[in-house]
Amino acid sequence: MRILSIETSCDETGAAVLEKDNEGIRVISNVIASSAQIHAKTGGIIPEQAARMQVESIIPVIRLALLESEGKDSENSASDAIRAKNIFEQKIDSIAVTQGPGLVGSLLVGVETAKTLSFAFKKPIVPVNHLLAHIFANFIGDTTPPFPFTGLIVSGGHTDLLYFKSIGQFEWLGGTRDDAAGEALDKIGRILNLPYPAGPDIEKRAKLVINPEIKFQSPLMKDEKFDFSFSGLKAEAMRFVEKNKLNDNMINQICYATQKAIIDVLVKKTVDAAEKFNCQTIVLGGGVSANQTLIEQMKETAKNAEVFAPEKKYSTDNASMIGACALMNFKPVEWKKIKAIPELYFG
Ligand code: KG4
Numbered sequence: 001m002r003i004l005s006i007e008t009s010c011d012e013t014g015a016a017v018l019e020k021d022n023e024g025i026r027v028i029s030n031v032i033a034s035s036a037q038i039h040a041k042t043g044g045i046i047p048e049q050a051a052r053m054q055v056e057s058i059i060p061v062i063r064l065a066l067l068e069s070e071g072k073d074s075e076n077s078a079s080d081a082i083r084a085k086n087i088f089e090q091k092i093d094s095i096a097v098t099q100g101p102g103l104v105g106s107l108l109v110g111v112e113t114a115k116t117l118s119f120a121f122k123k124p125i126v127p128v129n130h131l132l133a134h135i136f137a138n139f140i141g142d143t144t145p146p147f148p149f150t151g152l153i154v155s156g157g158h159t160d161l162l163y164f165k166s167i168g169q170f171e172w173l174g175g176t177r178d179d180a181a182g183e184a185l186d187k188i189g190r191i192l193n194l195p196y197p198a199g200p201d202i203e204k205r206a207k208l209v210i211n212p213e214i215k216f217q218s219p220l221m222k223d224e225k226f227d228f229s230f231s232g233l234k235a236e237a238m239r240f241v242e243k244n245k246l247n248d249n250m251i252n253q254i255c256y257a258t259q260k261a262i263i264d265v266l267v268k269k270t271v272d273a274a275e276k277f278n279c280q281t282i283v284l285g286g287g288v289s290a291n292q293t294l295i296e297q298m299k300e301t302a303k304n305a306e307v308f309a310p311e312k313k314y315s316t317d318n319a320s321m322i323g324a325c326a327l328m329n330f331k332p333v334e335w336k337k338i339k340a341i342p343e344l345y346f347g
């Protein structure tokens with residue numbers, strides 16, 4: 001089965017072609033256009049602008065993903081459109097699209113494009129929950145996680161802990177009460193004048209710290225529930241910045257303290273959940289799971305569980321994870337019944 005998948009939940013426009021056979025799921029092509037550089041100037045995402053960029057990028061990105069799936073580079077010639085159409089018609093069996101959660105304007109671009117393709121070419125279409133897709137990014141390639149497992153989704157918009165019994169059977173254990181982990185990193189990055197999104201920069205700067213000089217609180221560390229809270233961390237960082245002179249070393253120290261406070265609580269609650277639910281497997285997903293320190297600390301702490309994280313390029317938003325999620329849970333829906341659902345969550 002070969003699937004074309006489309007992801008437009010936020011400021012990335014993604015299209016990918018994936019293949020599933022007896023050996024598993026393989027990515028044939030994966031294309032991403034990001035408006036992150038535009039948003040870097042404003043220090044955050046402007047939804048209207050993100051949606052406009054989606055409109056501009058969606059057709060070229062899908063066309064390139066289709067051409068690359070047959071090993072053809074786009075020459076941007078008039079014949080590209082015909083070649084892409086032929087590939088879609090002849091080689092692609094179905095479509096997957098992110099239904100939510102996300103920004104309404106951005107989601108609508110992907111959903112309506114996918115529905116049009118499904119209608120015009122009579123291909124089955126599978127709507128996908130972006131959050132679950134972050135977890136199913138781990139099912140790309142040869143080594144995939146066994147069920148049951150504890151799943152941690154850590155991204156710019158979400159921090160959720162789940163227990164997965166099987167592919168379609170899962171239980172939500174807890175999530176953030178306010179800011180997501182990635183959101184906290186990005187907001188603190190903004191206070192420190194780091195480029196948006198700040199996660200990768202904070203990771204690099206934290207690595208430079210040999211002697212940690214400051215410590216921030218890991219919120220809800222002692223709370224028994226599997227909930228998180230990260231908005232207080234931003235306030236703590238802000239207070240520190242107001243009272244102290246910022247030089248390069250101090251910025252690195254704040255990055256280290258921020259990253260440590262976030263990772264400590266993510267690791268503790270995930271390992272506690274794995275123990276409580278008797279899971280020998282922990283699966284990470286979402287942009288923050290690109291963080292090597294998080295992965296390493298999770299591996300060191302989870303003595304009784306094997307830890308899986310997606311390949312780095314499939315941690316942050318991409319269309320391959322959407323295709324993988326659809327291929328793992330192949331439940332097509334009539335195109336007329338599919339709607340963008342910005343507030344989509346679990347259940
Ligand atoms: O999953 P994602 O691409 O988008 C959402 O669905 O939200 O996650 C984006 C988030 C941003 O907050 C970004 O700062 C964070 O992932 N991020 C990282 C790293 N790379 C991206 N956080 C920590 N370390 C990284 N290496």
Ligand code: ZN
Binds near residue numbers: 286
């Ligand atoms: Zn995401």
